[in-house]
Amino acid sequence: MSDNTLYPGLNLGDSHGEAHVGAETTVFGFWVFVMSDLIIFGILFAAYASYLDPLGLAGAPGPKDLFDIRSVAIQTGLLLLGGTAYGGVSLSVKYNCSRARVLGWLAVCAALGAGFLFFEIKDFVSQAGEGGVPQASGWLSSYWALVGLHGVHVSSGIVWIIAMMGQIVWRGIDDAVKIRLSMLGVFWHFLDLVWIGIFSFVFLVPLA
Amino acid sequence: MTKSNTDMLDPDDGASHELRNYAIGFGVSLLLTVGAFAALLSHLPTVWKVSAICIAALLQVMTHARNFLHLSLSGRQSREDLLLVMFSTILLAIMAGGTYFIMADLDGRMHDMRDTQDMEGMPAGG
Structure with missing residues (x-):
């Protein structure tokens, strides 16, 4: 069987030789980590849904008092653009584009992720100001845990992107860097995927 | 895409195919996101709104898995x-x-x- 049947898109392609073969086990191992992360997020979703009743709200401010749907829409747009922009990184690496182009796409991803975090933190601050602090009710605890954990993931994704930019500058795009960029891609797209669940089930469904 | 000889692989051909893949993924995701928000702002009964949001979310997760994470x-x-x-x-x-x-x-x-x-x-x- 030809090695061309590895990842159709997030792979590196035959022309990358060793890195292409090495990516198979390493990136699969990273997928296993991402799936354990998915379980954590899923359980937090279940907790959030369970607390979404009068008992869980416990008289504290609820979804209709706290959620700003416009800000959620802006965050969703920024994260979707940021996720798609990583396609630029994957393809630039795969088709041996210049180092500057890979760095540029990484910078776009980091900037869009930072924009997302800006609006998310702004929301958190205003919600806390309106009495929507984590200790106010079970529902608010689960809300802060779930959305906050996603925010922490995006922050670490940005730190990872900056670290990769440093590695590209200092080491160049060698085999190890290519494999790490593939894993970062899985991570970054995964965060976008979790956000679909968050904006749909955490923000939109309770307001419907 | 099944050629085993790298010399025969036309990079531009593959690149444009994959670019289209990302563009479709982005377009479909954008439509589904806008659809979900539009359902919320509409005057439909709550059950319809919730079902529309859930279906849009499920479809978008599938789109991301297929077009961005390349699962197949x-x-x-x-x-x-x-x-x-x-x-x-x-x-x-x-x-x-x-x-x-x-x-x-x-x-x-x-x-x-x-x-x-x-x-x-x-x-x-x-």
Whole structure:
């Protein structure tokens, strides 16, 4: 069987030789980590849904008092653009584009992720100001845990992107860097995927 | 895409195909996102709104998995990844779905109990 049947898109392609073969086990191992992360997020979703009743709200401010749907829409747009922009990184690496182009796409991803975090933190601050602090009710605890954990993931994704930019500058795009960029891609797209669940089930469904 | 000789692989051909793949993924995701927000702002009954949001979310997750994460049943590696993802999803469905079912059931029973108590404790004529 030809090695061309590895990842159709997030792979590196035959022309990358060793890195292409090495990516198979390493990136699969990273997928296993991402799936354990998915379980954590899923359980937090279940907790959030369970607390979404009068008992869980416990008289504290609820979804209709706290959620700003416009800000959620802006965050969703920024994260979707940021996720798609990583396609630029994957393809630039795969088709041996210049180092500057890979760095540029990484910078776009980091900037869009930072924009997302800006609006998310702004929301958190205003919600806390309106009495929507984590200790106010079970529902608010689960809300802060779930959305906050996603925010922490995006922050670490940005730190990872900056670290990769440093590695590209200092080491160049060698085999190890290519494999790490593939894993970062899985991570970054995964965060976008979790956000679909968050904006749909955490923000939109309770307001419907 | 199945040529084994790298010299014969036309990079531009592959690149434009994959670019289109990302563009489709972005376009479909954008449509589904706008659809979900539009459903919320519409004047439909709540049940319809919630179902529309859930269906849009499910479709968008599938789009992301296919177009951005490149999971598919064809291709050795992407198939293994997809099987891992599906297994994790089954585990998650049991744990998260089970948690929600148990808690919602408990909640329903507690409401029943509270309502009964309220009625019993209510003064006559009050």
